[in-house]
Amino acid sequence: MLSLSIHPFELAFEYPFTIAKGTKTHQPTLIVSLGMGQFRGYGEAPAISYYGVTVDSMIESLKKKQHLLQTYALTDPRRFWHFLEHLFPEQNFFIAALDIAGWDLFAQLRRMPLHHLLMIPKNPPPLCDYTIGIDCIEKMVAKVKAHPSPIYKIKIKSAEDIQHIEALRAATDKPFRVDANESLTFDEVVKLLPEFEKLGVKELEQPLEKTAWEAMKELKALSPIDLYADESCVEEHDVIKCVNSFHGINIKLTKCGGITPALRMIKNAKQAGLKVMLGTMNESTVGTAALIHLQPLADALDADGPLLLKEDVADGLRYEKGLWHTNDYTGLGLGFWGEKRERKLNS
DSSP states (O other), rough: EEEEEEEEEEEEEEEEEEETTTEEEEEEEEEEEETTTTTEEEEEEEGGGGGGGOHHHHHHHHHHHHHHHHHHOOOOOHHHHHHHHHHHHTTTHHHHHHHHHHHHHHHHHHHHHHHHHHTTOOOOOOOOOOOOSSSHHHHHHHHHHHHHHSSSEEEOOGGGGGGHHHHHHHHHHSOOEEEEEOOOOOOHHHHHHHHHHHTTTEEEEOOTTTHHHEEEEEEHHOSHHHEEEETOOOOOOHHHHHHOOOOOEEHHHHHHEEEHHHHHHHHHHHHHOOOOEOOOOOOHHHHHHHHHHGGGGGGGGEOOOOHHOOOEEEEEEEEEEEEEEESSSTOOEEEGGGGOOOOETTO
C-alpha cells in the first residue's frame, strides 16, 4: 500500500521572470511524495497559469481519489502511469509528479539510481543553458555577466527584441537559443532568421502560434538554424505532427505526463529524425533531477530551473560549468528538505 503526502511551495525567482506570456516573481509548485515502508519517492508539478493549472486545483483532484492511489500495488512504474492516466484523464501536470515519484520509489526499492534502472546509455550529456528573461537591456546584460554559462537561452516577445540579442552578443561570445513562446509572425521570422544567424543564435524555439503547421513547414525549409517545437509538442501524439515543421522538439515532463511518456516521445522523435531538447518549467531540484537522469538521451538541455530560483526544496544535483551531475544514491538521489511543511491529504 502506498502512502501519499503533498508539499505546496511558492518558490521565489532570483529575478522577476518575464516571457511573452507574462511575468512572475514566484513559482508555485507541488511536491508529491509516495511512500512504501521506509522508502519515499518524490515528484514535482509546477503550476503554470497559461495552461490553467494551479496548486489548489491539483490538490483538490488528488484528494478526491487519494484512496484509490493508496491501494495501488507499485510493481511496475509503466503500469502505474497507465493507472494514473485513467484515474486522472487529461491532467498531465500532477500525473507527471506522481509518475516521477513512482519511478523514484521503484528505483529505491530496486537499490539503484534511476538512470541505471532505465539503462540510460552513458553518452556525454549536453550542456545546460541559462535563461535570460525579458527585461530592460541593462538588466539582461547584467544577468549574463552575473551568471557565466556555456549557452544562453534568451526570451523575446516581439521582433523589436532583436536589439536585446545584439546587446547580449556584445557582452558574451557564448551560443544563444532564442525562445519566442509563439509571439512572432511568419514575416517577422523570415526577416529575423539571417540576423539571428549572424548573432550566433543556434536554435529558435516556438516562433509562431502552436497550430501554424504550414507556416512552420515553410520556415523550416528556409531556416539556417534549428527550429524547436515547444507549445506545438505537448504529448506523444504531437511528435509526428512536428516532423515536417520543426528540426526538433522540446520535451517537458510536466506537460507530457512524466518520465514514462517522455521515454516514448524520445524514441519516436529520434526514429522520425527529430532532435530532442529536454526542458523544465522552472521546477526545483526535485523535478529537474528526473530530467537529469534522462539527459544522455538528449541533443540539447534546458534544465535551469534550480539556477533561476532563489529558493529550493531539495539537494541531490551538482552543477558545474554547464553540466549537471547526479549522485550515486538510489532513485533520483534526492535529499528533500520540505518534510516540516508537509500537508497530508487526510489531515
